[in-house]
Amino acid sequence: MIAAAALSVFLLAQAAPAACPVSARHLVANEGLDDSRAAVASGQLVILAMGSSSIEGAGASQPGLGFVPLLEAGLERRLQGVEVTVINRGIGGETTKETAARLEREITARRPDLVIWQLGTNDVLRDRSMDDVFADFRQGEAVLDRADVDVLLIDPQRLPDGTTNPSFRGRNPALGEMSRLIDLEGGRVGYAVLHRFSAMSDWSGLERGGIGPDDLHLNDQGYACWAEITAEGLAAALR
Template identity: 65%
Template structure:
């Protein structure tokens, strides 16, 4: 299926069943199996195109061995963890956030594979807080692949890079012990003309560069989301909502589509 078709289908509204959203900390102990979505309605005409470049997809190297083995057995379990963009803050509906759209997009690209994507995003978290619960989440969901979105809140809260790097390496130890594959997703790009976080893209871009270097060093798959978003000029506000921080529906749809396309290609 072509990328534009996937984006249009995602943006039209998808009848997704139960996906664990992590919308409130009080719900973090519940683990609900996602269900197969119902077919989407006819997409609207004139929806924006989602650009694809080598930077926008998944740079996997040899870092997805367990996931490839799972796909060979017609299954794939993914744990998506991080902060608000994993949780889906900013989407107009829960089913238009990144995780439910990614699950739908992957199932469309790999119809013979039973794909489940669990949402364990908690808005506002830094890497330190995410790592503190990482082992418990892995034990609960037993994923083949962990998608770890990292870095945005750390930079916006002016955490030193050394602190972020220490948390990243602490997480690496947990992930290595669990034997799971990892896809690191770096910070998002924010509107250059925004009011609330003007000038932060320089720091976010540097963090993205360092996260990619560390991911490559340890053999993780990496998605350079920050670089990819530079080509999102045709999306409303570059894919970012009116608060200058959280993704809007178009941003989530585009991010899910390029992630699904990259993963499907990497997993064969």
């Protein structure tokens, strides 16, 4: 018999909150997912998820309610007959520079078909220049291209407009600009892009807009909604 806690996780993993507008429109493939489509056709897809605390799952009430396990469940529901493995290699607090520095060893160790790279939020919160961020991005791009893997970029999250935290107040314009530039870079190099920042503008029906009490990390509803829109868009692109 499934324990009550495990059953709760299982049920929550099956669908986004009712207030979440699930749509494939937030993901743009940019003709960059050919290897992943071949992996799906073979019946086995391996995804390496890289980034900072939102990949790691900070703020989720249980490990099974973070983005990575929910994405894996969402893809397996949509890609019937395909064994999907999503490997969580998020490290809270990382900037683009720090993630780029470990891409090569993580890819070598995991041998994924697709790398998810969530980036940009911590760079903005630390007031790093856009020039520096995208110089770091291009270092990572060189690693990814040598590895010949598909890439899905995930842009920054949106912060609560009414936050009273002085470190977060007024940051959304810069986060939006970072998202715009990530979208341009994805189109330039042929990486898929998930537009998380714009998607979150439709999350007003979620508890606290999908953000936890620290005004930064996603809550369970936020993770569930983000995972579902990613799974919806990615599965549509891979089918």
